[in-house]
Amino acid sequence: MKIIGIDGSPRKNGNTEKLLKKVLAGATEAGGATEFLKLADLTIKYCQGCGTCRATGECVMRDDMDRVVDAIQQSDAVVLGSPIYAWQVSGNTKVFMDRLCRLLTPKYESRLNGPKKIAFVYTQGNPDADLFKPYLDYQEKVYPFLGFTLAGRIQATGTRGKEDILAQEATLTKAYAFGQNLGAVSK
Ligand SMILES: Cc1cc2nc3c(=O)[nH]c(=O)nc-3n(C[C@H](O)[C@H](O)[C@H](O)COP(=O)(O)O)c2cc1C
Structure with missing residues (x-):
């Protein structure tokens, strides 16, 4: 039973990272084994669109995305964090999403090696929590398409x-409880 946190925020120890780590702390407390990966610390090149991975399951580029996909395959649940940049997920997060193409066979079957949940952590400057909801609902749809089961959103x-997130005690508590639940159900 393992939960992997993948942080798509370029900012070191910013709001997204802090909130995502709160979810992981809850999961750890519940007995889960957790790992944190920050996309900005890794070398993950843009998808070249060659299509090779669809046939083989392997990307022609050898970079840190191999390590990220291995970690996903070894996990029971993924928690993906992103700040909102220009009304969307960050560029790092989008490049990561593109590089997940290898998880689909030519017949659009999933190459995930077992059931996996995916949950999301978002932070945004705008105070309106509903502002990006249609976009977030939409962009998350790719993950069930890849074979993941949606498990919620913080x-x-x-x-x-x-440091603004540190003043939001209710959100931090919610993130911790969310992680506890994720860690417990992922056992
Ligand atoms: C390039 C850039 C674009 C942003 N665009 C938006 C936006 O469209 N809407 C919004 O609410 N906040 C936006 N923000 C604010 C961030 O989403 C917010 O500060 C977030 O918590 C940053 O996360 P971090 O602390 O992990 O870096 C933007 C910030 C940056 C740096």
Whole structure:
């Protein structure tokens, strides 16, 4: 039983990273084994669109995405974090999403090696929690298509300064409880 946190925020120890780590702390407390990966610390090149991975399951580029996919395959649940950039997920997160193409066979069957949940952590400067809901609902649809089961979303709003999330006790508590539940059900 393992939960992997993947952080798509380029900012080190910013709001997204803090909130995502809170979820992982809850999962750890519940007995889960957790791992944290920050996409900005890894070398993950843009998808070249060659299509090779669809046939083989392997990307022609050898970079840290191999390590990320291995970690996903060894996990029971993924928690993917992203700040909202220009009304969307961050560029790091989108490049990661593109590189997940290898998880689909030519017949659009999933290459995930077993059932896996995926949950999301988002932070945004705008105080309106519903503003990006249609977009977030839409962009998350790719994950069931890849074979994941959607497991929920934790969202923080109004986080502009790097430490702003620390003043949002209710959101941090919610993230921890969410992680506890994820860790427990993933056992
Ligand atoms: C390039 C950039 C674009 C952003 N675009 C938006 C946006 O469209 N809507 C919004 O609410 N916040 C936006 N923000 C604010 C971030 O989403 C917010 O500060 C977030 O908590 C940053 O996460 P971090 O602390 O992990 O870096 C933007 C921030 C940056 C740096």
